[in-house]
Amino acid sequence: MKGIVFRNLCKSFGRVEALRGIDLTIDEGEFIALIGPSGCGKTTMLRHTLGLETPTSGEVTLGGQRPDDARKARDLGYVFQKAALVPSITALENVQLTLDITGAKNALDPGKLLEDFGLGPFRNHHPHKLSGGMQQRVNIACALVHNPHYLLMDEPFGALDEMTKESMAEWLGEVLLANPKTVILVTHSIEEAVMLADRIVILRARPGEIDSIVPVDLPRPRRREIKTTEAFGDLVLGVRRKLYAVEEAERAA
Template sequence: MHQLALPVLLAAVGRTFATPDGSREVLRDVNLDVHAGEVIALVGPSGCGKSTLLRQVSALDTPTTGTVAVGGTPVTPGDRRTAVAFQEPRLLPWRTLAANVALGLPLRTPRAQGAARVAELLDLVGLADSATLRPRQVSGGMAQRTSLARALARDPGVLLLDEPFGALDALTRLRMQDLLVNVHETRPTTVLLVTHDVEEALYLADRVVVLRGLADPATAPSAGSVARVVDVPGERPRDRADHVLTDLRAELLEDLGVPTHVRP
């Protein structure tokens, strides 16, 4: 039985890092309520704390202030209710794709059950015929699909994706976005996705969370916190050319300081 999708609650989360000159505040007073099964995209300028926020939910890092809860209870280091896929696939080169996926299985999974689960996940991401290949023998997109399957092998209630398609070429990236839509439909876990691509955020997410950047003096009073949350209309799969999405794209780019037209 698959683990049910779980809600995520961030309450007044802040994160400050010690530096040789004192300290550096990356997140400040972040409040976010993510519903079970929802897909949330986190966007914002570089250095605004998107990946740091993801690390708080995964318990790979601990907030300086505030709390993070998954399914109503605080996250803890090694929390098996969450799983992370990074921008780099981070596959072990000496293992086959199937063996890399198997690394995500819960400990003490019976061998036959584990093999069946790995086969199921490889089929889900379109790699059923590539199980015995090694990372050097496959494309970047195939390696990233393997990484996604490995994260799903953990059967997470919350799937955390940190720029998972950022290193891929444009066409492969679009195909991976469609794959994620299909995977979420098949295994509707809660998803938090960090991306720099506004179009990707609008295509995949139920809501887009815009974070303010610390480096901009004009936004310093709200540095490192949620600037805006945008509801994305329509059900997946969406029409990439939908004028509603293109209008939202323009709004979000304006929020991020990227004008989409020249005003008179």
């Protein structure tokens, strides 16, 4: 199984308790969104999954492996908030460079991947000639070209305008439907979480703990039109109310 398991994960930075007792099992092929107030530990959880932080206690495993081992096996893809592309080379060369660095054996074809992402006509364009949405598609192609089992995303659409965010969320859902991954998304957008996730994990802050988990029982593929449905609206409202309760409890503490 290629799931991700957090077992009683705790992390402190000096006297600051960033994470406390995180227990979460993410099934193979499941899409999880992490959401919560600033300082609740969303990115810290992601960094532990990448093996960039050492737990104070507890552990994270990916398919039974430690994060370091999964990373060395080229089994992790990571998407930053802002496209981390080399400006002096083309879109295709950026994807190929990532592949050259990882040296993955079960890699996807960079040119075909860009074609599948609707970027075929722009493969020889440099990043500055691409729109923000196109740059982020190239960024996601870089994360997926070595065909990892796990995709970790830290607010990948945070720097985009609202309409581009909507189209990118719809597009990403289609990409992952065709090529499933086990995904963790960090986001501040409730609508984005409902649009993409199978479950939404709501965190509270100081220390970062799991407050609640909301299943998203909406059919796939999810088109933008689903946002006009009562079911989508009810889920958004339900998550928003839980976040309000988390914030009110934090103010009262």
